[in-house]
Amino acid sequence: MRKTDGLLKLTGLCLLAGVLVAGVLFPVAGAAGVVSNQASTTVDSMSSDLANDPPPLVTTVTDSAGNPIATLFKQYRIPTASDEISDAMKWALVSVEDRRFYDHRGVDWKGTMRAAISNQSGGDTQGASTLTQQYVKNYLINVVHRVKDENDTEAKVGQEKAQEQSIARKLKEARIAIQLETKMPKEQILTGYLNVVEFSRQIYGVGAAAKSYFGVNAKDLSVAQGALLAGMVNNPGALDPWNHPEKATERRNFVIEKMVENQKLAPADAERAQAEPLGVIPGGPSKPAANCTGAGTENGFFCQYVEDYLLKSGMNMDDLYTGGYTIRTTMDQRANHEAKVSAETQVNKTQKNVANTLSLVRPGKEKHEVVALAANRDYGGDAAQGQTTYALPSGVYNTGGAGSSYKIFTAAAALQQGAAGIFGNIQTPGSYSSKMFGGGPPRCPLIARGTYAYCLNNNEGSNYPGSMSLQTALQTSPNTGFVILEEKTGMGPVVEMASKLGMRETMASNLGGGTVDPESDDAGRNTSQQVAFGPKENSPGNASFTLGPAPLSGLELGNVAATILSGGMWCPPTPIGEVTDRDGKPIPITEAPCEQVVEEGLANSLAVGMSKDDLPGGTAAPAAAAVGWQRPTIGKTGTTQGNGSATFVGGTPQLAGGAMVFRPEGGRGGLCDGGPGKVSTCGEGNMFGGKTPARTFFGAMSKILEGQETVPLPAPDPKYEQPR
Incomplete structure (x- = not known):
């Protein structure tokens, strides 16, 4: 190199250094009122981001008593105050990352100048960032420009800029660091850094790292443990102690040497610390699951409903998983356990293509609290072990249908229209042809070209009289009687009643023409659903509605019983007791208001009409008798064509519920019930609502209500006792 070239380059570097120093000093001068321009606005804005954008925290989901059941997070972080962090941890970090941390004002002049000259002259890219600067960088990457989803390109660009190897980035970072040092004491900056930095595997902050790596609180971190964590911030992935134990040990021991050089550790103590094993939790890190799988196989379905409910209420997924909320749910641990035990007693969890669910709701005129959501299948991701993450109890996953449980809506509409009274007789012939059907088997009478009547019979072997009271019809469930009643009432009021009483989602x-199929693209589709919810009153195909052929939610079915037992007051089935933010302040949740959907007298009369199903002669009587059931109860069973699914809906004034057994993977064929634990798919089914569903309901309820007072059902309203 010629001397002139060297001189020119040296002169350029000196000028560069001068510009850098001036640029770094700029915020101080600006703060004193000497200079004010666009750059200061940028620095102030970014500093505000650090102050206004709180770091992502873990959201905790609890049961009704406040016991944690799950954690939801994108960054596992346990906020830790300065006095909750061991001195060994603090000095390990300062010694290896910023020895002069307590002496500078945000920027290490020597290191910054050396890095600037080296980078500009083509040497290795150097950092020389202080802990304050690293705090700024980590906050920008992990908080301000945190990527919220795969489409968050703006955040990705922000992260790239926060990490780019350029003088411009270093200059901006240094400016913010100096400004922070004028506003925050050193201990607060150090604590802030230790709460925001990443330690690999979605573990952020020293509080979470101490728990995950060593199973201790941050206050109890030893020299060796603190040195390991302090060394990791340099390159968390490459220094992961489980994947790279040798590199992690080498780096830890290097940090310990730096503590000796910084006179924060005696050589003899350092030697002992360096000889220690890494001491991390075997097979770790030990941290909770980041979603509802952490609620376990039993409580996971409830947690999933909580998540779904809050998202439908307006909370977005990112906020839910980063807001640090405490969500106290309405789940009763004991009730949920008994519901799970009962569902699994009836149907083995690994039984192929058979789901058995139970949803329990507490009636009330101000709120309908969901108490339990259970299934025979476990909640989780291992399908071979009978696990699923589909919301079987709460979602619209029973594609087989409810069967005769939908006769409740026909009865309610008939009472409202005056077409029937709860003690008045209705026609129940052995067979019937309804002209409301727009297509059917050739054996049905032809109404017009291509249009056939809807032909149906009562259950084979049944010996119904030609007429009976509506109360007896609800108890014994003749098909013909309810199709005739449906014709008298009109299809519009019946469909509207189903929505009013609770089948809203x-x-x-079904009105959208869609089915929800958790396992395959086409299995389980019910072709009659397209006609079952026809938009026109008395239009072809509507006759089958009262026989419940379309997909449904078991939770909504249970909420129907809750509405009836609440005097006709519908409320959304809510899993939310209270939501508080990271500071403990209550957060309002947008929920649909309760509605008086039918007169209280009608609801009370309907409850009386449904009060005989568990008594001798009722379709659920054997299941109730098997557990010695004695409580006044409303109930209605249902079975679909071909016995491919069945339901039971019922309840007492204290607790209502819906039980369902169905083929979640769809397919042709029925379900065979050989008794508890002996339920399977088959060709010719023998499943009925009074079997598996009713046994599941009464098996759980007998345990849950044990020791509680027996509450009578309300008295009927004379207005609804006879047809008007």
């Missing part, structure tokens, strides 16, 4: 799903 179910109805919306």
